[in-house]
Amino acid sequence: MGPDGRNDNLNLPNTLSLIRILAAPVLIVLLLSPGEVLSFVAAVIFALVCITDWLDGYFARKRGLVTSMGKFLDPLADKLLINTAFIMLIPLGRVPAWVVALIVGREIAVTGLRAVASNMGIVIAAGTLGKYKTAFQIVALVALILHYPFFGVDFRALGVVFLVIAFVLTMWSGADYFLKFFRSAGFEEG
Numbered sequence: 001m002g003p004d005g006r007n008d009n010l011n012l013p014n015t016l017s018l019i020r021i022l023a024a025p026v027l028i029v030l031l032l033s034p035g036e037v038l039s040f041v042a043a044v045i046f047a048l049v050c051i052t053d054w055l056d057g058y059f060a061r062k063r064g065l066v067t068s069m070g071k072f073l074d075p076l077a078d079k080l081l082i083n084t085a086f087i088m089l090i091p092l093g094r095v096p097a098w099v100v101a102l103i104v105g106r107e108i109a110v111t112g113l114r115a116v117a118s119n120m121g122i123v124i125a126a127g128t129l130g131k132y133k134t135a136f137q138i139v140a141l142v143a144l145i146l147h148y149p150f151f152g153v154d155f156r157a158l159g160v161v162f163l164v165i166a167f168v169l170t171m172w173s174g175a176d177y178f179l180k181f182f183r184s185a186g187f188e189e190g
Contacts, residue, residue: 009069016056017070020077023049024084031088036148043145046085050138053078078134079107085141094144094156099167103137106174113181122184129173136166 023045030042056074060066083104089095117124143159 009067011060011065011067011070012063013056013060013065014067014070014073016052016059017073017077020049020052020081021073024080027081027084028088031085031092031145034092034145034147039145039147040150043142046081046145047138047142049081050142053134075111079111082134082137082141083107085145089141089144092147094147094159095163099163103167103170106170110174110177113177117181117184120185122181124177124180124184127173127176127180129169129176133166133169133173136162136169140166 027042027046030038030045034042053074056070060070086095086100086103090097090100114124140159140162143155143162146155147159148155
C-alpha cells in the first residue's frame with residue numbers, strides 16, 4: 001500500500017502488463033483455426049498489445065510507478081505473449097517447431113541464468129541486442145500471424161525473412177547473456 005492507502009500495484013503500467021497476459025488466451029482461440037479474417041484480427045490484437053510493452057515501461061519510468069509487481073509482471077507478460085504466438089503457429093505450419101523450441105529454450109535459459117546471477121548479487125541488465133531481438137520477433141510474428149497476402153504484400157514471405165533475423169538475434173543475445181554472466185562471475189575466458 002502507498003502512503004495514501006491505495007494499492008501501488010494497481011497502477012497503469014501493471015494494468016497494461018495484465019492486458020498482455022490476458023491477451024495470450026485470446027490469441028490461442030483466434031489461432032486455433034484461422035482463416036484470412038481471424039488471422040488479420042489476431043495480428044492486429046497481437047500488434048496492439050505488443051505496443052503496451054513499450055507504454056508500460058514509459059509510464060512506469062515517467063510517473064515513478066516502478067514496483068516489484070511490475071518488475072515481475074512485465075517480463076512474464078512479454079514471454080507469455082510472444083511464446084504463445086510462436087507455439088500457436090507451429091500446428092499451422094507457419095513456423096518450424098525446432099525454431100520455436102530453440103527460441104523458447106533460450107528464454108527459459110536466460111530467465112534461469114538471471115535468477116542465478118541475482119542470487120550471486122550479479123545484475124545482468126537487458127542490452128541493446130535483447131531489445132532488437134524482441135522488436136524483430138514482434139515484427140516477424142505479426143507478419144506470420146497475418147500469413148495471407150494483404151494490401152499486395154506477401155506477409156508469409158515477409159514473416160520468414162524477419163523470423164530468420166529474429167532467430168539469429170535471439171541466439172546471439174542469449175549467448176551474450178551467458179558471456180556477461182561468466183565475466184561478471186569471475187570465470188576466465190580461454
